[in-house]
């Protein structure tokens with residue numbers, strides 16, 4: 001169903017090379033639960049719960065049966081908004097077992113995003129906590145369900161046991177078919193849905209494990225929101241589970257909470273976005289009473305890590321740094337653990353697989369050998385199209401994915417990310433669509449016109465600045481009022497503008513288009 005296919009030639013090649021192995025996620029859990037050496041090993045742990053592989057398997061059986069009893073059928077989409085807790089892993093694997101399709105919403109999403117995602121997915125159920133970090137998720141998902149006809153069930157993730165039912169046989173998923181829907185960090189405000197198959201995603205997980213040295217001894221901590229592609233699969237929690245290792249889930253990424261988990265569980269590996277890496281590095285440089293010496297590898301990705309920060313991470317935290325440049329659509333690049341330190345600190349690595357194909361093109365789509373230029377890619381785990389045909393212009397006529405990222409290839413074959421087109425602000429890994437925010441600002445009665453651009457920020461890498469032409473120059477809107485307005489419109493907190501500048505006009509390009517480039521230059525000045 002609805003997965004844009006690879007060409008028959010590529011598919012045959014990926015199978016012949018053994019990249020697509022015909023395994024499913026449920027096969028993986030069943031195999032470990034049936035393996036005497038691994039079954040009793042901790043699969044997943046959070047601040048107050050711990051499950052071995054055998055226990056996880058058993059609870060997944062009960063929950064999958066319960067979901068089926070509710071009426072959730074194979075191929076039904078189920079929207080998740082689950083924080084970093086053991087229940088995330090239980091729910092995802094129960095949906096896999098029931099052959100339903102998880103849709104990976106984030107705890108930070110609000111009404112506008114969830115309604116958009118649930119609608120385009122045609123979700124039949126939403127799984128969320130009652131409350132999380134002081135926010136009423138129950139009220140949120142009720143409001144979403146009220147607006148999306150397909151949603152028939154709201155499931156409380158804190159009360160999964162109440163659904164448990166006598167285990168049943170669900171049949172086996174087709175590994176070449178849709179396994180779940182990941183969300184794009186893309187330039188549209190409502191994330192586009194990314195259909196991933198068992199074959200393609202499991203290949204990326206297996207290959208990530210090889211590149212990142214993940215084994216049964218790995219304790220991987222999800223520090224970022226676990227539903228995101230980076231902590232999920234690069235190599236992330238799925239990598240650790242694939243290897244028979246342990247997944248630790250921290251409730252908060254701040255050193256005072258996360259490092260307690262590192263110390264308690266002997267965490268060996270985690271992934272951070274650059275602002276968090278800075279916080280961890282600065283905290284460690286000042287000295288800490290936590291014993292974090294079990295940490296071997298820290299990955300940084302999601303946004304460009306400044307070289308200056310990259311150089312400090314290893315020494316401060318006593319780890320090997322790995323830069324990760326990836327996207328939920330597929331391609332993931334890693335620096336290798338044994339790369340020269342200078343390459344690790346100044347590049348974003350290279351594709352994980354020899355079967356990944358990359359090309360750098362100019363504005364006209366013409367190849368430029370080493371860039372800088374726009375990165376395009378195809379490969380065994382990069383999608384050929386979004387869910388239900390959305391965003392077709394993100395794919396070249398020959399099916400390659402247009403990442404939108406501006407990159408350069410250095411003489412050692414590593415990529416350096418230089419930026420992107422101006423449609424998107426990367427706020428420390430959390431992506432803000434300029435277009436979505438502009439549309440929201442235009443709804444504000446005090447705003448006649450608005451343009452959103454990124455400005456450089458030492459901490460976040462980029463932050464958002466909204467240029468606003470007021471409806472009434474005598475009463476221009478202010479930052480607090482605009483932020484309140486956007487929040488009330490149901491947008492996630494990270495999308496509220498950081499700065500508002502009131503102007504009487506926008507600089508224009510030759511053809512009368514607003515020049516984001518000039519606005520940015522103005523800001524830099």
Ligand code: OOB
Nearest residue numbers: 185229230234301302303304324325326327328417
């Ligand atoms: C990851 O995935 P998404 O889908 O949230 O965002 C992808 C975009 C990339 O196209 C690029 O613009 C940016 O995020 N990005 C980076 C980067 N890693 C991602 N820009 C510069 N340097 C990096 N290291 O963000 C993602 C998915 C899997 C693994 C890691 C990150």
